[in-house]
Amino acid sequence: MADTATNVEKKTEGGESRRDFLLLATSAVGAAGVAGAVWPFVDSMNPAADVLALSTTEVDISQIEEGQSITVVWRGKPVFVRYRTAEEIEQAKQDDTAKLIDVQKDEDRVQKTEWLILIGICTHLGCVPLGQKPSDPRGEFGGWFCPCHGSHYDTSGRIRKGPAPRNLDVPPYAFLDDEHVLIG
């Protein structure tokens, strides 16, 4: 630049290298500071404490009669809890050897044979299948029927007919005692 002072360009050689080191060190510390300042912003987009508090759902199953189902909400999604009858369990076990789209044994899908717990979202395009209420259609296999594109699920929640690619998902859960299940 022609229009600034020229006398400032004169630098002693020793000063130059000391300045370079200082510049490098300061830049490194400054960059660390910026990185540290970014984290609170990023972390603020993670689930907040009140959202995390709802990441598990405790369900009281003492009021459910044999053959009945209830729907609970877990992480904003419907979860089906069905107290299966002896016939339904029998049917599910028999079908282990049937022609399955997504092969899985019934015993791998339940912790206690009478309790079937599933995420109630059709694995096709995310509709909620029917079959929870006694008056609902349950499809050709006595489990659930998705009205959107006609997927039929059996009494183990396995896909048997229709466009859905996978069985209904089983959420992580644990029996706290005989009357309470913790989902999540």
Next chain:
Amino acid sequence: MRKLIIAAVAALTMSMGTAQASGEYHPDFKEASWSFEGFFGRYDQAQLRRGYQIYSQVCSACHGLRLLSYRNLSDLGFTEDEIKEIAAEKSVRVPHDEVGAELNDDGEFFTREAKPSDRFVSPFPNDAAAIDANGALPPDLSLIAKARIGGPHYVYSFLMGYAEEIPEEVSSQKGFTVNEDKNFNLYYPGYYNSMPSQIYDEMVEYEDGTPMTADQHAKDIVAFLNWAAEPELDERKSLGLKVMLFLLVLTAMLYALKRKIWADVKH
């Protein structure tokens, strides 16, 4: 001249922070100190628990803490099971995003036991019910320690400020009238409060051997209410110390670099 002005500006801004705009006479706040004040101040967990004990056994009969959730009690050292039990004592209307939120056959909402994730259940279903039961609205206490000039010092002075005798400074004021139906408090704006004095020796039974004096009770409940208003205080101050330490180093380095770069320039 310049220094004088800067000092004057500083003094004015300081006084602006605390200036009581009303002409009413109130004495200075009562002397009290808490562990959470100052640069390195932190909450004393045992004190917060004692304060919670007072809240739950006394205050909660009329005052809510609607912005807190039961899960927040883990800050006070309660275990998950203890919190579950505390929550389960209350019942809540099933929230709109849960199954069962629809009305029952009688057109009423379903209720269930409160869970740790629920907010503190207020003692009255709405303000009208609270006024009906108390004659006046007992304010929600979630933010009381932040929502008054003087913060915890005001709340403490208020709790300890009930007086039998009305001092001369108050009674001699123009327009002051005695109100037999309400309770005289030296610190309350307008002097007369619907709530009678609540603090007395052994108002609750402490389990940790702390003396059960009225003064101690008042300090404990104020500490608890300050936590309710500023639960982030511990985290805030400890992060602050780290950030300041970092900035001190960075500022020193930048200053050194500035000296180096400017070394050859007369300015």
Next chain:
Amino acid sequence: MSSPEWKNPVIKWVDTRLPVFSLMHHSTAGYPSPRNLSYWWNFGSLALTVLIVMVLTGIFLVMNYTPHVDMAFDSVERIMRDVNYGWLIRYVHMNGASMFFIVVYVHIFRGIYYGSYKGPREILWILGVVIMLLMMGTAFMGYVLPWGQMSLWGATVITNLFSAFPIVGDFIVTLLWGGFSVDNPTLNRFFSLHYLLPFVLFAVVGLHLWALHSVKSNNPLGVEIKQPEDAIPFHPYYTIKDLFGMSLFFMFFLFFVFWAPNFFGEPDNYIPANPMVTPAHIVPEWYFLPFYAILRAITFDFLWIIPAKLGGVLAMFASILVWIALPWLDRSKVRSARFRPVYKWFFWVLVADFVFLGYLGKMPAEQPYVIMAQLATLYYFAHFLVVLPLMAKLEKSVELPESIAAAVLKKGDA
């Protein structure tokens, strides 16, 4: 100014098509700045820094804020209690508003002291006044968003100012409210505008910088750059000086965030808004107090035709708009107060008057504060409308140095 020859082929390729690198060069290493700028000149870049901090924190606050009268207060409390680092982001935003005004007030009064508004910097100065007005609007609307008692009543009082205007007053107020009181529609439009205005601010700041780069910085001597020895390149000299100042400033800023986050706030705003109960004392945020005092000082009908209420509103607007006329009110040839022995004193009287007005704005509207506010307001306007024009005629200035370099090098030798 010539562009540097770029050696890196990629940079060269880009720069011949879109000269971003040349632009960056022109505004840093290629930008000549007076060699004698003091630390008072740090406050411009500080203001830009605070603006960026405000926009960043604001964007992240919006991710968790709900602009509805039933939910706004609780959503802010949820940010404070449940959102990860929400308390930090909100306290930085909240205190950032105060910091912004502290920095900008210093910046403005620095400009007044050193005559930075004088030709050829009139447009630079007027753009600055526009920035100040935009900031005030943005800050006012932002304060409404948490929907506490002060939010509601502050909004009510300030929007009612417009009802003072004859004929159109009520129409304007209803239009601002979108209803018949400050309510949900008001909150929603304020939220919309509070998000929009900072981007308008950015645009005007861009113009402000553009104007600055064409007329160059003023300096403590108020003598223009005349020769190469007077100037040094902005980078690295002022980049490092600005960064050092910034780091110091952040220590000041964050002290409040971490240890006294509600120092500048009003406790009443932690009480949810209640349209049925007015707080005992409605006070605006501290940065509006001087103007608020001027507003309240007009308690009398002016010239028998302007009623007191309108007079107060007009006086308040005039107290800021008078800054626009400043370059033409002060006709003194000398810029810097350093060489104006009389003006220098009046400058400090103005500062004291302004601070005093701020104090009075906080006090209740009763005697003796009203008469004090009237006197302080009188001086405020007299300073600009009477003192400055007179002084340009009467004041004898001290002899100016020949050039920046001459003054600086002489001082260095001594």
